[in-house]
Amino acid sequence: MVSENQNHYNVAAYITAYEDASALNDCLTAIRSQFYPIKQIIIVDNSTRSLERSEANRADDRLLTWHHPENIGIAGGMTLAIQWAVQHEYDFLWTFDQDSAPAPDCLERLLQAYAELATEDYAIGMMAPTAIDARTGQTVKPSRFLGDRFRGFLPDNAISPYECDAPITSGALVWLQTVDRVEPPDIGLFIDGIDLEYGLRLRQAGFHNLVVPGANMYHRFGEPFQVELFGKKKVFQLYSPLRYYYICRNHTYLELRHSNGSYRLTCCLRRMKFLLLTLLKILAFDSDAKPQKAIACIIGTYHGFLGKLGKTW
Structure with missing residues (x-):
């Protein structure tokens, strides 16, 4: 159920796509199946030829596709999407790699946690789901920076949202008012480590990044x-x-x-x-x-x- 505290948020979703039409369509279907309404779905297609979408996905007038056959990477695509969403006055950008599929109640749970926890004194940069490897069933660990390295961790028996320095950006709900103080991801990183760099900069600027147990997303890695x-x-x-x-x-x-x-x-x-x-x-x-x-x-x-x-x- 969408509560009165969260039904006013304007959310745009974003997908980085590359040479895998099946993965893109699965991701789109999962995003379109969310209980909470999403107003716009942005796709940056880095493929050499535009990926074919399924009939149901083609019929969705919320889709906005930008084709970049030169391949601007995950960081470049996220940067464009963040800038677009800020210009169009969205509250959140929900960011995805094409290899991810959120559960139908994932966005609803993320926004519910945000509505319950965010205050003027506790500014949240990203709300992230619990990422699960779709092929192994293992929970993907968010990261902390420990002086000389990033290290994944999982709290014991997490029930409530917990903090980290960097969740994976796929599935992360980015609060767009952070842009006033923190620049979008570093495009020089291209396709890897974007979550570590962006998440840690948000933390250093005073924002909190949280992972929400129960808000599940399935992701394929290597x-x-x-x-x-x-x-x-x-x-x-x-x-x-x-x-x-x-x-x-x-x-x-x-x-x-x-x-x-x-x-x-x-x-x-x-x-x-x-x-x-x-x-x-x-x-x-x-x-x-x-x-x-x-x-x-x-x-x-x-x-x-x-x-x-x-x-x-």
Whole structure:
């Protein structure tokens, strides 16, 4: 049920799409099925050719599509959508990757939590759902920044909304009045780490980012690969060379950028350890394009230390 406290919010949704019509249509269907009314759905289609939408999705006059075959990435698309939503006086922008599908009551639960918690003294930057890996069933951990690294965490038996530095931006409800104090995501990051960078800047500006238990969203990441190590089952995510490059580059850049003093040294050591473990994982468990993926990780880490951003791979 939509309460009287939340039925006045103007919400626009946004999707970054790229070369996967099936995923885009599934995401659109899930957004269109929300109990809470969404006034506009923006799609930034980064595909070389415009993705075909299903008949039901084509018939929805709330859809606004911008085609960018040059591929402006997740950060570039989010930035355009945030600017558009601010200009059209929306209260919130609900941001998505195409690989996400929120439960029908997800937006309603996010807005209900916002209405209950937000005050003049407690400004909320993002309300995020509980993200669940659609293929493994594992809960995706939001992040905290611990001096020299971002680290995922889950509270014990969370019932009420809980704070983090950076939830994943897919499924996050961004309060648009933050734009007066915090610029949109850094387009130089292109496709990875946008949530870490944007979420932490919101926190540093005094806003609170919360994850709402019970507001569920299902998300697909890389290719999950399950192994048993020392009697325990472990799930690894495998990626393309391009994705490995941006993961290694952007995380190295962001963690080093936000580290101070002696933490900069421990950050460098941790990033080298991460690189080594990632290379071992690729060699041990990946069956496709091992040399390309290993090179992507090495170059990405090197560029991260240099601070070389942009669409470079």
